[in-house]
Amino acid sequence: MVFAYIANLLALAGIYGIVGISLNVAFGYTGLANLGHAALFGIGAYVSALLALSLGLPFWAALLVAGLFAAFIGWLLAWPTARLRGDYLALATLGFGFIVESVFKNWMDVTRGPLGIPGIPKPELFGFVFASTESYLLVVAFFLAITYFVVKRVVDSPFGRVLKAIREDELAAQSLGKHTHRYKALALALSGFFAGIAGSLFAHYITFIDPSSFTIFETILAFSIVIIGGMGSVEGALIGAALLTFLPEPLRFIGFPSAIIGPARQLIYAGLLIAIILKRPEGIRGEYAFGLGEKHAKSKQA
Amino acid sequence: MALEQLIVNGLIAGAIYALMASGFSLVYNVLKFLHVAHGAIYVVGAFAGWWLARVVGVPLPAAIVGALVLSIIAGVLVDFVAYRPIRKKGEAALLMISFGVFIFVQSLVLLFFGADVKSYGLPIERGLDVAGAIITPLQISLIAISLVTMAALHVFLKFTKAGKAIRAVADDAEVARVVGISPERTILVTFILSSLLAGVAGVLVGMEQNIEHAMGLSAVISALTAAVIGGIGNVPAAVPGGFLLGIVENVGIFWLPSGWKAGISFALLIIFLFFRPKGLFGGKTRTV
Numbered sequence: 001m002v003f004a005y006i007a008n009l010l011a012l013a014g015i016y017g018i019v020g021i022s023l024n025v026a027f028g029y030t031g032l033a034n035l036g037h038a039a040l041f042g043i044g045a046y047v048s049a050l051l052a053l054s055l056g057l058p059f060w061a062a063l064l065v066a067g068l069f070a071a072f073i074g075w076l077l078a079w080p081t082a083r084l085r086g087d088y089l090a091l092a093t094l095g096f097g098f099i100v101e102s103v104f105k106n107w108m109d110v111t112r113g114p115l116g117i118p119g120i121p122k123p124e125l126f127g128f129v130f131a132s133t134e135s136y137l138l139v140v141a142f143f144l145a146i147t148y149f150v151v152k153r154v155v156d157s158p159f160g161r162v163l164k165a166i167r168e169d170e171l172a173a174q175s176l177g178k179h180t181h182r183y184k185a186l187a188l189a190l191s192g193f194f195a196g197i198a199g200s201l202f203a204h205y206i207t208f209i210d211p212s213s214f215t216i217f218e219t220i221l222a223f224s225i226v227i228i229g230g231m232g233s234v235e236g237a238l239i240g241a242a243l244l245t246f247l248p249e250p251l252r253f254i255g256f257p258s259a260i261i262g263p264a265r266q267l268i269y270a271g272l273l274i275a276i277i278l279k280r281p282e283g284i285r286g287e288y289a290f291g292l293g294e295k296h297a298k299s300k301q302a
Numbered sequence: 303m304a305l306e307q308l309i310v311n312g313l314i315a316g317a318i319y320a321l322m323a324s325g326f327s328l329v330y331n332v333l334k335f336l337h338v339a340h341g342a343i344y345v346v347g348a349f350a351g352w353w354l355a356r357v358v359g360v361p362l363p364a365a366i367v368g369a370l371v372l373s374i375i376a377g378v379l380v381d382f383v384a385y386r387p388i389r390k391k392g393e394a395a396l397l398m399i400s401f402g403v404f405i406f407v408q409s410l411v412l413l414f415f416g417a418d419v420k421s422y423g424l425p426i427e428r429g430l431d432v433a434g435a436i437i438t439p440l441q442i443s444l445i446a447i448s449l450v451t452m453a454a455l456h457v458f459l460k461f462t463k464a465g466k467a468i469r470a471v472a473d474d475a476e477v478a479r480v481v482g483i484s485p486e487r488t489i490l491v492t493f494i495l496s497s498l499l500a501g502v503a504g505v506l507v508g509m510e511q512n513i514e515h516a517m518g519l520s521a522v523i524s525a526l527t528a529a530v531i532g533g534i535g536n537v538p539a540a541v542p543g544g545f546l547l548g549i550v551e552n553v554g555i556f557w558l559p560s561g562w563k564a565g566i567s568f569a570l571l572i573i574f575l576f577f578r579p580k581g582l583f584g585g586k587t588r589t590v
Binding site for chain 2: 224
């Protein structure tokens with residue numbers, strides 16, 4: 001019982017960890033404040049659930065297609081990033097997020113709107129069904145490890161250095177002959193790919209999805225994970241996800257009614273987000289603080 | 303529903319959008335970041351009016367004045383606690399902290415007042431028939447109050463010393479400082495004005511419809527959409543922007559199911575961002 005409870009929190013922390021790492025690729029490393037990130041997560045969840053339910057695709061294939069589809073949408077999102085930056089990019093991606101949410105809510109024939117999609121199957125491998133929380137934790141851990149190593153590889157590569165250069169000074173990166181738009185498109189595609197995988201893991205874990213899990217508030221939760229953990233740090237996103245998953249849990253034991261736990265949870269993560277931005281903008285593990293460059297954060301730590 | 307009725311509904315919604323958008327646009331012009339917590343000030347205004355009138359039990363006019371004062375206090379407090387310490391850290395930090403403040407305030411309202419829908423409990427009026435559409439006297443005064451407030455804002459910005467200071471800082475903060483305009487004082491006046499506008503919008507919506515803790519999000523999204531449509535560098539343009547958004551949104555459901563109402567306004571937002579980022583009435587754009 002206790003182990004299942006902890007396994008459940010770990011599984012959720014793992015899924016949000018992937019969400020955080022994927023947002024970090026776009027926001028923490030490349031400086032693209034994609035306010036539609038939860039939409040990519042949601043697209044992954046819906047694509048995977050629908051493929052598994054209507055075409056009977058096995059989980060593993062559905063997950064891969066969900067990731068690829070979300071990557072494609074992320075790549076399409078790069079179109080506005082070619083023309084817009086800063087606030088305008090935030091506005092455009094915010095609008096994108098709401099339009100996707102609107103589609104989830106209103107395309108009744110496919111998504112069943114606010115009724116949601118129940119009965120999403122659990123993963124299966126050689127006849128073994130990952131039905132228990134503990135076994136699902138293994139699935140999450142497997143994909144979290146893949147995400148971690150792939151993203152780590154990418155951001156430490158020359159490609160990753162160009163992303164950071166775009167974040168610091170796009171014009172300078174262009175003057176060095178980098179096609180920054182192409183890099184931003186690839187960053188958003190990679191970000192979308194892992195967000196889509198996280199969405200698929202979420203859908204097959206909870207086994208029920210509806211539009212309320214993919215709103216702007218989930219996007220801000222993802223930003224909180226990245227900012228609290230530290231922008232531009234893969235480990236930071238993991239720490240942030242674990243912190244935000246476990247921190248509100250004591251409320252449950254104090255015995256608050258659930259009507260209070262919901263808003264109190266939001267209060268905690270919003271308060272934490274505000275406090276971190278004010279007092280430690282580089283986050284717990286970050287090497288980078290909002291527009292101040294890596295040097296600033298490092299000299300402050302020294 | 304008849305087209306006339308949808309246009310009237312659009313005007314009513316547009317009156318609120320115009321109020322919200324002008325306050326949002328004001329902050330954007332002076333400080334150059336998206337003040338998402340503007341939606342939280344609007345919630346504070348709406349709930350303060352309801353709390354004073356229905357829980358404390360003061361007469362409605364006093365409750366309205368009290369609500370506006372509380373909105374202003376909330377807005378100035380947000381600026382003082384959250385924005386001021388990170389003024390120079392750029393738009394991303396300010397935008398994120400603004401979202402943090404928005405969620406923080408919304409959760410506080412939910413904790414204190416619960417999730418149920420609340421009403422100011424005004425008597426229900428008989429609607430008048432205007433050109434084939436039904437509109438209540440309260441709705442007519444709502445549109446009128448919005449227009450008068452907008453006109454007063456325009457006069458304030460154009461002719462008073464504090465208003466001119468706001469326009470100067472919005473135009474070029476450095477030059478404004480050089481000629482002796484105090485930036486912090488101007489920012490204070492900006493937040494007083496913008497929070498007053500959000501408070502007026504919140505109270506008007508409270509009187510006309512029901513209120514709930516989650517009402518702030520759609521309000522601030524409409525505000526920023528209307529501001530973009532009008533031209534985000536141009537405060538008075540928020541008024542036509544707001545009315546246009548209200549009408550397009552409401553008339554749009556003449557052809558589409560009403561669930562798509564929100565989708566219509568975001569589509570409009572994206573269309574403007576791509577094809578006319580300057581908005582209808584120009585203003586400065588920060589796209590490169």
